[in-house]
Amino acid sequence: xxxxxxxxxxxxxxxxxxxxxxxxxxxxxxxxxxxxxxxxxxxxxxxxxxxxxxxxxxxxxxxxxxxxxxxxxxxxxxxxxxxxxxxxxxxxxxxxxxxxxxxxxxxxxxxxxxxxxxxxxxxxxxxxxxxxxxxxxxxxxxxxxxxxxxxxxxxxxxxxxxxxxxxxxxxxxxxxxxxxxxxxxxxxxxxxxx
Amino acid sequence: xxxxxxxxxxxxxxxxxxxxxxxxxxxxxxxxxxxxxxxxxxxxxxxxxxxxxxxxxxxxxxxxxxxxxxxxxxxxxxxxxxxxxxxxxxxxxxxxxxxxx
Amino acid sequence: xxxxxxxxxxxxxxxxxxxxxxxxxxxxxxxxxxxxxxxxxxxxxxxxxxxxxxxxxxxxxxxxxxxxxxxxxxxxxxxxxxxxxxxxxxxxxxxxxxxxxxxxxxxxxxxxxxxxxxxxxxxxxxxxxxxxxxxxxxxxxxxxxxxxxxxxxxxxxxxxxxxxxxxxxxxxxxxxxxxxxxxxxxxxxxxxxxxxxxxxxxxxxxxxxxxxxxxxxxxxxxxxxxxxxxxxxxxxxxxxxxxxxxxxxxxxxxxxxxxxxxxxxxxxxxxxxxxxxxxxxxxxxxxxxxxxxxxxxxxxxxxxxxxxxxxxxxxxxxxxxxxxxxxxxxxxxxxxxxxxxxxxxxxxxxxxxxxxxxxxxxxxxxxxxxxxxxxxxxxxxxxxxxxxxxxxxxxxxxxxxxxxxxxxxxxxxxxxxxxxxxxxxxxxxxxxxxxxxxxxxxxxxxxxxxxxxxxxxxxxxxxxxxxxxxxxxxxxxxxxxxxxxxxxxxxxxxxxxxxxxxxxxxxxxxxxxxxxxxxxxxxxxxxxxxxxxxxxxxxxxxxxxxxxxxxxxxxxxxxxxxxxxxxxxxxxxxxxxxxxxxxxxxxxxxxxxxxxxxxxxxxxxxxxxxxxxxxxxxxxxxxxxxxxxxxxxxx
Numbered sequence: 001x002x003x004x005x006x007x008x009x010x011x012x013x014x015x016x017x018x019x020x021x022x023x024x025x026x027x028x029x030x031x032x033x034x035x036x037x038x039x040x041x042x043x044x045x046x047x048x049x050x051x052x053x054x055x056x057x058x059x060x061x062x063x064x065x066x067x068x069x070x071x072x073x074x075x076x077x078x079x080x081x082x083x084x085x086x087x088x089x090x091x092x093x094x095x096x097x098x099x100x101x102x103x104x105x106x107x108x109x110x111x112x113x114x115x116x117x118x119x120x121x122x123x124x125x126x127x128x129x130x131x132x133x134x135x136x137x138x139x140x141x142x143x144x145x146x147x148x149x150x151x152x153x154x155x156x157x158x159x160x161x162x163x164x165x166x167x168x169x170x171x172x173x174x175x176x177x178x179x180x181x182x183x184x185x186x187x188x189x190x191x192x193x194x
Numbered sequence: 195x196x197x198x199x200x201x202x203x204x205x206x207x208x209x210x211x212x213x214x215x216x217x218x219x220x221x222x223x224x225x226x227x228x229x230x231x232x233x234x235x236x237x238x239x240x241x242x243x244x245x246x247x248x249x250x251x252x253x254x255x256x257x258x259x260x261x262x263x264x265x266x267x268x269x270x271x272x273x274x275x276x277x278x279x280x281x282x283x284x285x286x287x288x289x290x291x292x293x294x295x
Numbered sequence: 296x297x298x299x300x301x302x303x304x305x306x307x308x309x310x311x312x313x314x315x316x317x318x319x320x321x322x323x324x325x326x327x328x329x330x331x332x333x334x335x336x337x338x339x340x341x342x343x344x345x346x347x348x349x350x351x352x353x354x355x356x357x358x359x360x361x362x363x364x365x366x367x368x369x370x371x372x373x374x375x376x377x378x379x380x381x382x383x384x385x386x387x388x389x390x391x392x393x394x395x396x397x398x399x400x401x402x403x404x405x406x407x408x409x410x411x412x413x414x415x416x417x418x419x420x421x422x423x424x425x426x427x428x429x430x431x432x433x434x435x436x437x438x439x440x441x442x443x444x445x446x447x448x449x450x451x452x453x454x455x456x457x458x459x460x461x462x463x464x465x466x467x468x469x470x471x472x473x474x475x476x477x478x479x480x481x482x483x484x485x486x487x488x489x490x491x492x493x494x495x496x497x498x499x500x501x502x503x504x505x506x507x508x509x510x511x512x513x514x515x516x517x518x519x520x521x522x523x524x525x526x527x528x529x530x531x532x533x534x535x536x537x538x539x540x541x542x543x544x545x546x547x548x549x550x551x552x553x554x555x556x557x558x559x560x561x562x563x564x565x566x567x568x569x570x571x572x573x574x575x576x577x578x579x580x581x582x583x584x585x586x587x588x589x590x591x592x593x594x595x596x597x598x599x600x601x602x603x604x605x606x607x608x609x610x611x612x613x614x615x616x617x618x619x620x621x622x623x624x625x626x627x628x629x630x631x632x633x634x635x636x637x638x639x640x641x642x643x644x645x646x647x648x649x650x651x652x653x654x655x656x657x658x659x660x661x662x663x664x665x666x667x668x669x670x671x672x673x674x675x676x677x678x679x680x681x682x683x684x685x686x687x688x689x690x691x692x693x694x695x696x697x698x699x700x701x702x703x704x705x706x707x708x709x710x711x712x713x714x715x716x717x718x719x720x721x722x723x724x725x726x727x728x729x730x731x732x733x734x735x736x737x738x739x740x741x742x743x744x745x746x747x748x749x750x751x752x753x754x755x756x757x758x759x760x761x762x763x764x765x766x767x768x769x770x771x772x773x774x775x776x777x778x779x780x781x782x783x784x785x786x787x788x789x790x791x792x793x794x795x796x797x798x799x800x801x802x803x804x805x806x807x808x809x810x811x812x813x814x815x816x817x818x819x820x821x822x823x824x825x826x827x828x829x830x831x832x833x834x835x836x837x838x839x840x841x842x843x844x845x846x847x848x849x850x851x852x853x854x855x856x857x858x859x860x861x862x863x864x865x866x867x868x869x870x871x872x873x874x875x876x877x878x879x880x881x882x883x884x885x886x887x888x889x890x891x892x893x894x895x896x897x898x899x900x901x902x903x904x905x906x907x908x909x910x911x912x913x914x915x916x917x918x919x920x921x922x923x924x925x926x927x928x929x930x
Contacts, residue, residue, distance in 0.1 A: 008196050012204045019208060019232055023215035028224055035228050042235055049201070049246045051254055054261075058238075061261055066231070066268050070224065073272050077279050079222055091218060097916055098214035104922050105206035111930060115197040117247050128254075135251045136258065147262045154266030158273040162280075213915055217908040226907070294905025 004048060011048075015041045028079050032070050039063050050122075053129040201243045208236035223278075227271050234264045299344055300356065300375060300428070303337045303389070307421040310334065315414030323409040324400075330413040331396040334420065338389035345382040349780070354378075355787070357430060357494065368489050376430035376493055380634065380786045384427045384566055387641050390770075391558040392420040394763040398649055399550040401759035402656065406548075412452060416554060419445040423559050427566065431491040432481045435567060439477070439531065442560045443470040449555065450547040462543035469540040469857075473530020480523030484574070487516060497573045497787060514580055521574060522581045528564030533615045534592045534622055539853050541615055545607040549652030552607060557614050557648050558641035565621045565637050569630040572789040576628065583714050586626025590718035590725075593619030597728035598847045601735060605662050606651045609736050613688065614644055616729060620703055623718055629706045631791055635781035636699035639774055643687035643696055646767035650681040653756050653764065654740065658747060666747040667740045673753045678741050680764040685737050687771040689730040689815060692807050695775030700726065701806040702778065706794065723814050730818025731825075738826040778802070 018034045018041075025031050039062050046055035136144055215229030238257045245253025310333040314326045321329070348354050359374035377385075396416065403409050422445060426438025444467075451463030481491070487508060488496045508516035528534075533541040544556050555561070568575060568585075575582065593616050600612035617640050624633030655662055657674055671678045687696035704726075707719040745753070755761070782796050796802060806812070881887075902913065 002195070005196055008200070016204075016207060016211070019211045019215075022228065022232070023211070023218050023225065026221065028222060031225055031228055035231065038232065039235070042239060045239065046242050049242050051242045051246065051257075054238075054242065054254055054257055057258070057261060061265055062231075066265050069269065069272055070228070073276060074224065077276070079224075094214050094218055094912060097912070097919055098210040100923070101213060101915070101919050102206060102210040104919065104926055105210070106203065107926055107930060109199060109202045109206060114199040114202060114247075117198045119247065120249050131251045132254055132258065135255045140255055140259075143259055147259055150263055150266050154269050158269050161270070161273040161277050217912040217915065220908065223907075291905030294903065 007044070008048065011041045011044050015045070028074050029071070032067060032074060035070070036063055036067055039067070051128060053132055198243065198247050202240070205236050205240045205243060208239070209233060212236060223275055227268060227275070230271075231264065231268060234260060296344060296347060296356065297358065299340045300377065301360075303340055303385075304421055304424050304428075306333045306337045307417050307424060311414045311417035311421060314410045314417065317410070321410070323404075326410045326413060327396075327400040330417055331393065331400060334389065334393045334396045334417065337420075337424075338386075338393045341382070341385045341389045344377065345386050348377065348379055348382045353785070359430065370431075371433045371491065372431070373425075373434055374430040375428040376787070377428060378787050379784050380569065380631075381427050383634070383638065383780075383784070385424065387638055388420065388423050388427060388559050391554060391641055391645050392416070392423075394645065394766055395550045395554040395649075398553075398652070398760055398763040399548075401757050402550055402652060403548065408452070412449075412548070415445055415449050415452070416551065419449070419551075419555060419560070423563070426563055430493050432484065432493075433491050435570070436474075436477065436481060439527070439563060439567075440474065442555070442563060443467060443474070443531070446470075446544070446551075446555050446560055449551045450544045452547050452551070456546065458543075459546040462540075462546040466540040466544050469537050470530050473527040473537055476523045476530075477527025480520045480525075480527065483516065483520035483523065487520070493570070493787065496571075500573050500577060515578075517574065517577045518579060518581045521571075521578045522584060524571065525564075525568060525581065525585055528567055528622075529588065530564075531567075532561045532564030532618045532622065534588050534619065535595065536853055536856070538592065538596060538615050539850075539857060542608050542611045542850075545605070545611050549607065549648060549655060552611070553645040553648035553652070556611065557644035561614065561618055562621070562637045562641065565618070565625065565633055568625050569634050569786055572628075572630045572786045575625075575630075576789060582626050582628060583712075584626075586623050586714060586718050589619045589622030589624075589626050590721040591619070592616065593623065593725040594721045594728065595851065597725050597732065599850055600732040601728065602844065602848045604664055606654065606664050606667070606736065606740065607648070607662060609664075609732060610644070610647050610651055613647075613729065613732065616725060617644065617688070619725070620700065620722065623722060624703045624706065626718070627707060627710050627715055629703070629791075629794075630786055630789065631781050631784045632699075632702050632706055632794075634784070635778065636703055638781070639687070639695035639699040639771070642767055642774055643684045643694075643771040646680060646684040646764065646771055647688070649760075649764055649767065650677050650684060653677045653760055654681075656756055656760070657753050659749065659752070661747060664736065664739050667745070668743040668747075669741070669745040670753070671741040673745070674755050676755060676761050677764065680768040681737065681741065683768045683771055685733045689733050689818065690726060690811060691815070692803065692812070693775075695771050695773070697806060698775035698778050698802075701802075701809065701811055702782075704809065704811050705806075709794075723810050726811055727814040727818045730815055731822050734819065734822035735826045738822065742827060 015038050018037050022031050022034045022038070025034070039058060043055040043058045046052075046058065212229045212232035212235075215232065216226060219225035219229070238260055241253040241257045241260070245251065245257075310330045313321070314330050317326065344356075348356075356375060356377040359372050361374070362370065362372035364371045396413070399412065399416070403412050406412065419442060422438050422441025424438075425441060426435055429435045429438060447463045447467040450466055451459050453459045484496065485491060488499050490496060510516065511519045514522065526537075530537040541556060541561070545552055547555075596612050596619065597616040600609050600616065603609045603612060617636070621633040621636050621640070624630075624636060654667070654670065654674065654677060657670075657677075658667065661667070683694070687694040690697045690700040704719065704722060707715055707722060747753075776799065778799070779796070782794055783791065785791065902909070
């Protein structure tokens with residue numbers, strides 16, 4: 001038995017099991033943490049596929065930024081833990097559908113015989129990062145710049161969605177309170193003016 | 195011996211589970227976003243696999259881009275969710291039925 | 296001559312229109328005068344035509360003067376065919392009509408709706424003329440329907456009386472039943488001969504290819520068509536079982552009972568069968584059926600008349616009974632003899648009705664004979680006319696009724712079959728019954744003591760009422776002597792077979808010594824004993840006798856039978872309508888399909904639930920299905 005084989009099976013089983021629990025658990029925090037586990041394990045998997053740069057980027061960007069964002073939102077929104085809803089039939093039906101989908105994908109995969117594809121081993125001086133950078137900044141430069149723009153747009157959108165001028169709750173603003181005068185608050189009306 | 199088909203089967207399985215996750219969850223919408231992340235992960239894995247076995251770096255470059263876009267998209271999605279929460283004070287999916295016919 | 300003939304219907308319709316549409320321009324008296332004079336003028340014209348036809352040898356007037364529909368073989372038009380038969384009928388109809396016009400001038404004097412009445416009887420006479428002069432089956436049918444319609448209008452003349460409305464509807468509906476079969480008969484004849492025209496039919500009778508025509512229920516084609524036509528005649532001439540409308544039709548005023556239900560409309564059926572005599576000659580079974588129906592009607596309906604207490608109803612039942620005589624004569628193919636009885640019967644029946652009308656008027660609209668009596672001294676002229684009419688109807692020797700009735704009974708024995716013998720016996724018994732009820736009526740109304748009220752106000756009516764009575768009385772006495780004409784009368788292409796008629800005097804003596812006179816004497820004896828001297832017979836208390844009397848008094852429950860049948864039809868059609876129309880067609884298809892679609896759409900509506908995950912599910916589901924289809928095809 002190869003160490004790689006054992007590692008593969010271990011990692012994939014952890015991923016599969018935690019993804020299945022992800023969709024079933026009640027607690028949202030648990031779900032987010034399971035997602036963290038999934039990402040770490042798939043980083044390992046990507047390492048096995050000799051994509052070092054991307055596995056590290058996965059951990060840094062996804063776990064470090066996106067999932068932290070998720071956890072912040074969960075924390076801020078203070079979501080309650082729901083009790084179990086009886087949805088057995090629905091569950092069954094949807095699992096059947098995804099099973100059918102899996103079968104279809106399986107059929108597609110095994111249409112061509114992929115088991116004979118050989119792995120190409122590189123020399124130890126093969127730098128993954130270097131190769132990615134080479135391709136990224138020459139052939140796909142335009143897409144790179146556009147991605148930067150997308151990120152900019154995302155920032156602006158995220159801020160703009162939650163920026164409203166509508167006052168939702170009454171708050172005290174001492175700075176404005178000091179500035180008020182008697183004339184702006186009180187008006188005396190004589191009887192004969194009515 | 196781990197061949198390409200093993201990897202591909204794993205990726206397909208992950209994809210199917212995440213697709214199921216989109217409509218299984220009835221508790222809150224964050225799980226939906228998480229399933230989307232999972233879906234994107236499985237697609238990324240698929241790209242890496244093919245890039246590895248066809249000795250072409252283009253796949254990994256594409257994963258790079260997908261990662262960036264996915265991050266942006268989850269940020270915006272979460273912003274939407276926060277504003278939704280502000281209106282509804284709850285993230286129950288059952289309350290989001292304004293499209294009911 | 297054609298102009299004379301055509302002017303008859305024109306004068307009549309003119310009279311109808313003038314009296315009908317001249318609201319306040321013409322007062323009642325003048326409209327009556329105009330109407331009566333126009334009808335009398337038509338009568339004079341008909342006499343002239345009849346004289347012309349009888350003085351020449353076998354003259355027949357025939358013309359089609361208006362063609363209404365003409366499509367290859369299908370020709371309907373208005374035309375006339377006058378031979379000795381229809382000329383004589385024309386005279387009878389117009390004579391009775393003019394007499395009744397004169398009578399109603401005084402009888403309907405106090406009616407507000409005077410002019411409507413005259414308009415209707417002129418219209419009736421017009422339709423009857425149309426029927427009589429017609430030369431094709433469709434015009435016959437048009438006249439047939441016309442007289443039915445006007446009979447309906449006239450029976451319900453006093454439309455504010457509920458019983459009158461019931462009666463006129465009854466008459467019309469029973470007529471309608473007959474008409475349904477009549478039309479079927481016309482259609483069958485048209486199919487066989489390809490024409491409605493009498494001439495064409497009669498000329499082609501012998502060349503008819505009877506082998507190619509289907510037989511129905513054991514009857515040959517011609518048999519069935521003649522039977523269907525006869526059923527129409529049954530409804531019109533009130534034979535069993537379609538006779539029930541005639542007694543109820545006495546709700547109308549008495550002049551119309553005289554005109555329509557004694558002399559003219561009810562004889563239209565007899566006239567029709569006589570008219571189509573060449574066709575009826577080809578039948579074997581139908582004539583026997585006609586014979587049986589006629590004989591049973593004559594006997595059994597006569598029995599009902601013995602127990603009736605309304606003067607007009609007694610005369611109505613006697614009309615039905617006498618029509619039975621005419622129909623039985625038709626049943627042994629003696630068409631002209633039946634026509635002879637029709638001719639004499641018109642006179643004495645109209646006379647009886649008009650006398651009854653005079654009695655009713657004098658007693659201030661009392662029609663119950665139990666409240667009459669002893670009118671012999673109070674209303675002498677009416678009494679004498681009534682006596683003459685009664686003697687005619689019972690066949691007292693030397694009156695017209697004697698000639699016609701005895702001729703029928705004679706001819707009944709010419710055929711050597713059991714059916715005709717049975718019919719003969721029934722007719723003899725019928726003569727006995729006729730004698731009993733007629734004399735009963737005479738004795739109860741005119742003899743004895745006056746049982747009503749207001750004895751002093753009972754006096755004879757005016758001259759205008761009495762003159763028609765006298766005319767008809769004279770005719771009832773002397774019209775029988777024209778018997779020779781009727782024995783030799785040919786009906787278009789039918790010639791009468793040999794009847795052993797040696798002369799007037801031998802006929803009279805032969806008639807006096809026949810079983811008919813025996814029944815006459817017995818009847819005289821019984822009625823004098825029962826009704827004049829009011830003796831009580833022991834056997835009248837017999838149980839069996841009382842049971843049969845009860846059956847007769849209930850008029851053999853024909854009314855109930857028809858009511859039951861119509862109720863049955865109503866219930867069964869209701870059942871079918873509920874099951875087929877409402878439950879099946881409405882429930883399943885008309886209402887059912889929208890309902891099902893509604894239910895389906897209620898289910899389908901749950902798909903757009905508004906929940907995101909449902910939509911996502913559906914997207915994924917459809918994706919899976921599409922991929923499955925593609926994969927199955929590709930792999």
